[in-house]
Amino acid sequence: MGNHTRFDFEHNVTGALADDQLRKNLRKAMDILVDKRRTVFPDSEYLEQLRSAGNAIKRRALKQLPRLLEQLEVNCTKNGIQVHWAEDTAEANRIVLDIMRRHEAPAIVKGKSMVSEEMHLNRFLDEQGLEAVETDLGEFIIQLNHETPSHIIVPAIHKNKDEVAAIFHDKIPDTPYTEDVEELTAIARRVLRKRFAAAKVGLSGVNFAIAETGTLLLVENEGNGRMCTTVPEVHVAVMGLEKVIEKLSDVPPLLRLLTGSATGQVITTYVNMISSPRKSGEKDGPKEVHLVILDNGRSRMLADPEFRQTLLCIRCGTCLNHCPVYVRIGGHAYGHVYPGPIGKILTPQMEGLERAGVLATASSLCGACGEVCPVRIPIPDLIRRLRNESYDQDGSAVVEGGGYKKNLAETLVWKGWELANRSPLLNGIGTRLAGKLGKRIPRVGPLKKWTRVRTSPKVARCSLHERARNEGVNNE
Amino acid sequence: MSNHTARERILARLHASGTEQTEVPDAPLPPPLSLDRDAKIERLAELMAAIRTEVHIVDTDAWLDKLKELAREKGWKRLLYGPEVPIGSAIETAWASDTEGLPELVAYTGPVETFKEDLFQMDAGITSVRAGVAETGVVVLWPTPHEPRLMSLVPTVHVAVLDADTIYNSLAEMIAVERWADGMPTNALLISGPSKTADIEFTLVFGVHGPKELVLLIRK
Numbered sequence A: 001m002g003n004h005t006r007f008d009f010e011h012n013v014t015g016a017l018a019d020d021q022l023r024k025n026l027r028k029a030m031d032i033l034v035d036k037r038r039t040v041f042p043d044s045e046y047l048e049q050l051r052s053a054g055n056a057i058k059r060r061a062l063k064q065l066p067r068l069l070e071q072l073e074v075n076c077t078k079n080g081i082q083v084h085w086a087e088d089t090a091e092a093n094r095i096v097l098d099i100m101r102r103h104e105a106p107a108i109v110k111g112k113s114m115v116s117e118e119m120h121l122n123r124f125l126d127e128q129g130l131e132a133v134e135t136d137l138g139e140f141i142i143q144l145n146h147e148t149p150s151h152i153i154v155p156a157i158h159k160n161k162d163e164v165a166a167i168f169h170d171k172i173p174d175t176p177y178t179e180d181v182e183e184l185t186a187i188a189r190r191v192l193r194k195r196f197a198a199a200k201v202g203l204s205g206v207n208f209a210i211a212e213t214g215t216l217l218l219v220e221n222e223g224n225g226r227m228c229t230t231v232p233e234v235h236v237a238v239m240g241l242e243k244v245i246e247k248l249s250d251v252p253p254l255l256r257l258l259t260g261s262a263t264g265q266v267i268t269t270y271v272n273m274i275s276s277p278r279k280s281g282e283k284d285g286p287k288e289v290h291l292v293i294l295d296n297g298r299s300r301m302l303a304d305p306e307f308r309q310t311l312l313c314i315r316c317g318t319c320l321n322h323c324p325v326y327v328r329i330g331g332h333a334y335g336h337v338y339p340g341p342i343g344k345i346l347t348p349q350m351e352g353l354e355r356a357g358v359l360a361t362a363s364s365l366c367g368a369c370g371e372v373c374p375v376r377i378p379i380p381d382l383i384r385r386l387r388n389e390s391y392d393q394d395g396s397a398v399v400e401g402g403g404y405k406k407n408l409a410e411t412l413v414w415k416g417w418e419l420a421n422r423s424p425l426l427n428g429i430g431t432r433l434a435g436k437l438g439k440r441i442p443r444v445g446p447l448k449k450w451t452r453v454r455t456s457p458k459v460a461r462c463s464l465h466e467r468a469r470n471e472g473v474n475n476e
Numbered sequence B: 001m002s003n004h005t006a007r008e009r010i011l012a013r014l015h016a017s018g019t020e021q022t023e024v025p026d027a028p029l030p031p032p033l034s035l036d037r038d039a040k041i042e043r044l045a046e047l048m049a050a051i052r053t054e055v056h057i058v059d060t061d062a063w064l065d066k067l068k069e070l071a072r073e074k075g076w077k078r079l080l081y082g083p084e085v086p087i088g089s090a091i092e093t094a095w096a097s098d099t100e101g102l103p104e105l106v107a108y109t110g111p112v113e114t115f116k117e118d119l120f121q122m123d124a125g126i127t128s129v130r131a132g133v134a135e136t137g138v139v140v141l142w143p144t145p146h147e148p149r150l151m152s153l154v155p156t157v158h159v160a161v162l163d164a165d166t167i168y169n170s171l172a173e174m175i176a177v178e179r180w181a182d183g184m185p186t187n188a189l190l191i192s193g194p195s196k197t198a199d200i201e202f203t204l205v206f207g208v209h210g211p212k213e214l215v216l217l218i219r220k
C-alpha cells in the first residue's frame, strides 16, 4: 500500500481490477457522492458562476501568494500563533517532533490532514517512538489496519462494514464482533474520547488560511477536528503554502464550493475558525497554537504559468469521484498520497517525472475531472503537458525528470510521421501502403500490449481522398 | 520563526516565480440571497432540521418552559451552563422555583484543566449563539470566557438558543455587517447539526465525537 513497497503501477492496477469486492465498494460509494453533488447544486447556471468566482478568488490569491503568506504570518504572530516554515516534509516533521518533545507528549491526536499524509508524519513519529492517533473515523479504521487513505475525503471508502467489523474485533481489545454501523461508531467514540481527554498535543490540517485576520479555517462533520484543536494544551496546524486566501469575504463562496463538491453538503456540521491560542481569562482551548507552512515543491509549481494552476486545488476530491479510472482501481493503486486526477498532476510535479510520471498515463482524457473541478483546474490539459514533458521532444520541460521517456526509436517514428505528413508525395505512398498492408502489421511490442484488451483498428482499403475522388462529396 | 532560512528561501522562490505579474480577471458572485424575517427563520429551521437538528420555534417568554419540558423528557442528569450570560441567569431563576425532575445545573466556571473529567460526563450543555445564517442553515458561535468553546462540543447534547432577529441572509452578509475583518475572536464556529459521520459505507450515524443531539430553540 504505497509508501513502503516499491511502486509498480501496472502491477497495482492489475491487482485492483481483479478485486471484485473493491470495485463494488468503490462503484457504490462514488455513485452516491456524484449524486449528492448533483443534488446540492441543482442550478447549473448558479454552479458555473460560483466555479468561475472560485477560480478567480484562488487565482487572485496565487497572484499575491508571497505577500499573503507574509501577511498571514504577521497577523498570526500578532494573534499569538507561532508560525514555522518548512522547505520539505522532513523539516515539517522535525518541527512537529520538536513541539512534542518540548511538551513531553508521547502521543498526538490527529484530525484529518492530507498534508500530514504527505509528510508521512505517522511513520516518522513511530520511528521516533511516538504515537500519532488518527481520530477521523475513516482514518482511525485504516490506521488500525496499517493502511493509508484510499480517498482524500472518505479515506476508508474501500472497506465495507464487514471488513470494519473484523478490524475492530481484532485490533481493539475486548471488542465483540458487530456489523452494526451505529455500534461500530460508538466503539470508536468510546476509544477516542479517552485519547482526546488525555492528549497534550493535537494536530490538524487547514482548509483555508485567511491572511487578512490570521485565521485558520477547518471544516468537518465529526467533531474530532474540534476536539484535536480545542482539548489539548497545544494545537499544531499543518498546511501547504497554497492554502492561504486573501480575506474573509472570500470564504463563503469557497466554502460553498468545497462542501458541495466534496460531500454534496450545503455546509458541513462544523466550520471551525481559529485565530489565536487561549487568551487570558478564557477557560479552554490550547495555550499554544503553531502553524507549519509547507512548501515541498509548491513554489516550483508556481513558477510555471500553466502548472501553477495545480495550486488552485482546494482538495475537495470530486475529481476522484468522477474519474472512470479512479472508480475502477481505487486510491491505493496510485501508490502515492494523492490519488485520482489531482494526484496525476500533483504527484509527478512533487516527486519528479521519473518516479511518478507514469501516473499521468492513467487517464483516458475524458475530461470529466476538468468539468467538475470547483476551481476550474484544467486537469486534462495539465495531464497532457506532463505526458509531453515525459518525452520532452523540444527540450522545454520544466518538471524534474523531463524527457525520461525519450528514446531514439520513438523520436525517429515521430520524425518520420512529421516528414510524411509534410510531403504530399510521401503521404500518398504511406496511405496507399497502409491500405494494402494495414491488416498485416505484426502485433508485437507496444502494439501487442495495446491490442491485448482492445480490438485492433481496421485500416480502410482506400483513403478518404481516394473515396472523395471516386464517389464525389455529398454536402448534405 | 523556527527556521529563518527556510522562510527566506521559500519567499525568495515565490517572489521570483513571476506570479505577481499575472493578470486575474474578476468574476462576479452569484446574486446574494435576500429573504424577509419569517422566510429566514423558516429556511434556517428547515435546513437544520434536514440534518437532524431538533428545532423548536418558541415565544421569547416561553423558551424556559420549553427547555424544562425537554430536560424532563430527555432525562438529563446534569446540564452545563454559563451563569454569567443572560440565558444563564434566566435558567438559574427558573430552576430556583421548581427542580422536580430537572437536571442539576453545573456552571463552567474554572479552567478546563480543573474540570475535564466532569466535562466529559455532562449530559447536556446549553449556550447562547451570536447569530444564525439562513442561506446554509447554521448557527454562529463566538465562544467567550463565560461560555467556553467545549460547552458546545463535549456534552452529549448541545442546546443552542437563537434569537430570531439575529438571523442573517448569508454568511457573507454577517461577515460584512459585523465587520469581522476588524478582528476575529479566538474561535468562531458555524454549527449546522449534531456531530455525524458516514465513513462506513455511507451509513449516516450521529454523535461520533461531538454531541449526539443538537437542540435549537429559536426565540421568536
Ligand code: SF4
Pocket: A261, A312, A313, A314, A315, A316, A317, A318, A319, A320, A341, A342, A369, A372, A373, A374, A375, A376, A377
Ligand atoms: S483538482 Fe479540483 S476537483 Fe480535484 S480535488 Fe482539487 S479542487 Fe477538487
